[in-house]
Amino acid sequence: MPAPTPLTPERPPAIEASSLHKSYDQGKGRDPVQVLRGIDLHVPPATVFALLGPNGAGKTTVVRILATLTEPDSGSARIAGHDIRTERRAARRALSLTGQFAAVDEKQTGAENLRMMARLAGLSRPAARARAAELLDRFGLTDAGDRLVATYSGGMRRRVDLAAGLVGDPEVIFLDEPTTGLDPRSRRQMWEVVRELTAQGTTVFLTTQYLEEADELADRVAVLHEGRVVADGTAAALKSRVAGHRVDLTLTDAAAYTRLAARATHHSPETLTLGIPTDGTARHVRALLDELDPHGTEVATFTLRGASLDDVFLALTHTTPTTPKAPAHV
Structure with missing residues (x-):
């Protein structure tokens, strides 16, 4: 596992969050549901950070706030040094979000999916073609690049989905339960991809239900329970x-x-x-x-x-x- 990249004035923490609170209105005179009760996070660049917690602990809400999809009721957060409220556009350019299920077009080939995403990111046609070819090679999909995604295995779909999220070369990538439903071989292939990402300088924020996965990949682990971080440290420190x-x-x-x-x-x-x-x-x-x-x-x-x-x-x-x-x- 790569050593954490040292912080410099030029490279701030990849993710910072301070006292994040979030509640949801239930309507009909019922009290709001408190989902987050003051979350603090600090993630150095080029590391894997795993957020664990039981269903309903608030993991998805944390990810949605950090990915600028939901605003917190109070508190602050920065992605690659950019405030998620006042510098939302810059924060979004610095991040990518890959959800639990592969969001790729099955009626297109793997290469067509990646070229489409590259064009949407503003690349020219030649640059999009080159970027797609680079990512197919990086994820071991070159031989399958001209096949329809409908013919891909679950592991291949997850890889092309992750590749699509990297078209813009983000500094931070959020992986929300990336190996759900994959067989053991495909899971381990995804683990290798995550290791390669951090080795190349990308920060990975991982949520997972597989504790073995967090143990295997994460430089640091935080445990979320009832809207609060109840532990944060290396896997070894938490075990001890x-x-x-x-x-x-x-x-x-x-x-x-x-x-x-x-x-x-x-x-x-x-x-x-x-x-x-x-x-x-x-x-x-x-x-x-x-x-x-x-x-x-x-x-x-x-x-x-x-x-x-x-x-x-x-x-x-x-x-x-x-x-x-x-x-x-x-």
Whole structure:
């Protein structure tokens, strides 16, 4: 992963946000829904920044505000040094937004899609043709460039969609769940594309439901919960904040699961499994098992594993765990 580009007076932070608030009116005398409750972000150039959060946490609203599609109720933000309110046109020239679903014309070829976007960006016909050829090569689509996009695989469509977003050579690109619905091979191909973008100086702002993806790609990770950033740092730092390791306990019955659920950062009521933070040493694991199951009757099996961003996510966005259902009798 490339090292973050040092900040200079000539190159400000790629993204800055301070105290962003946003509410939506529900109408009919109901109170407004507070979506963002004071968001602060700082993203250096040529890095990957991942924003995580459960559904409804406000991720899409953050992206829409930073991409100048929605105005905040209060607060400020800059993209590549340009204020999103007072310098909106300059901010828009500096960014590109790629949504969850490929927005390409299936009735055109890959090359035609890219040439069309280049012309819309103001390039001449020769320059648009050259830019399209350059991007097809960059994304490994040269051989498929003259095929209709309707014949492309899901991964190829995502790549041509991302290529279209790079026609104007933006400094910042927002990727809203870019690998949703892709098979594992296509996902990893997209990861390579993201790494290449940052290596060439582009800043990538990523939202994703795949925590492995953020762990793999992001220089920094922020966790959004109930409209607030509840954690911001490197993946390694966030993991150490929760725990270095986790011991997964499979309990013997629902009563034991319910009794110990409050101690856990990971909950699986279907399998009666709880994940408990530990430092990973044999001494601490033995002491933890003795503490949690002093009579040796409630823990059926246990597994020690390293902490992941899943643990961070679940710990920081924790809600009351689901009570396990009684086993069905057949």
